[in-house]
Amino acid sequence: RDATLLETLSEGRVRRPARGVGMGDVVLSTLLEETPAARNQRDAWLSQASSLDAFVIIAAPERSTDALATVQTLRDAGLRVDYGVPGEKVGKQFQAAEHKRSIHAVVIGSEFPSLKVKHLASRTEQETSADSLLNILRQSF
Numbered sequence: 001r002d003a004t005l006l007e008t009l010s011e012g013r014v015r016r017p018a019r020g021v022g023m024g025d026v027v028l029s030t031l032l033e034e035t036p037a038a039r040n041q042r043d044a045w046l047s048q049a050s051s052l053d054a055f056v057i058i059a060a061p062e063r064s065t066d067a068l069a070t071v072q073t074l075r076d077a078g079l080r081v082d083y084g085v086p087g088e089k090v091g092k093q094f095q096a097a098e099h100k101r102s103i104h105a106v107v108i109g110s111e112f113p114s115l116k117v118k119h120l121a122s123r124t125e126q127e128t129s130a131d132s133l134l135n136i137l138r139q140s141f
Helices: 005-009 025-034 036-049 061-076 091-101 129-139
Strands: 052-058 082-085 101-106 114-119 124-129
Touching: 005 114, 025 036, 036 052, 052 061, 052 091, 061 101, 061 129, 091 101, 101 129, 114 129
Parallel strands: 052 082, 052 101
Antiparallel strands: 101 114, 114 124
16 A cells, blocks of 8 residues: 655655645746736846845045935835945946846946946936935935
């Protein structure tokens, strides 16, 4: 006679027939791929969930404190924000912003509280003050 799953898992203490369905991640993934509406919803959610509103680029390491305060201000306002590594080359920080699919890059350099905001998709750029940054970012949403 064949052992049942419950009997096996309970080391023979429970002898009841049982049936069930196990749906793992591979089955769900296949189902999503084969259902266009589900796939579109997943892709839309992933696109939104994985993008940032702004990525703060620290172009002048001596302005790290100002940059981190700016990050916190933007986060407190409900924006999704990340930042670069102080001292890392600006080009690498821009690459990180694009890799994280950020909408904007905010460049904080030695001229702070004046800073630059770059819309990464259109490559347009504008100068603004730290006090106006939140309004500038909100206008483009």
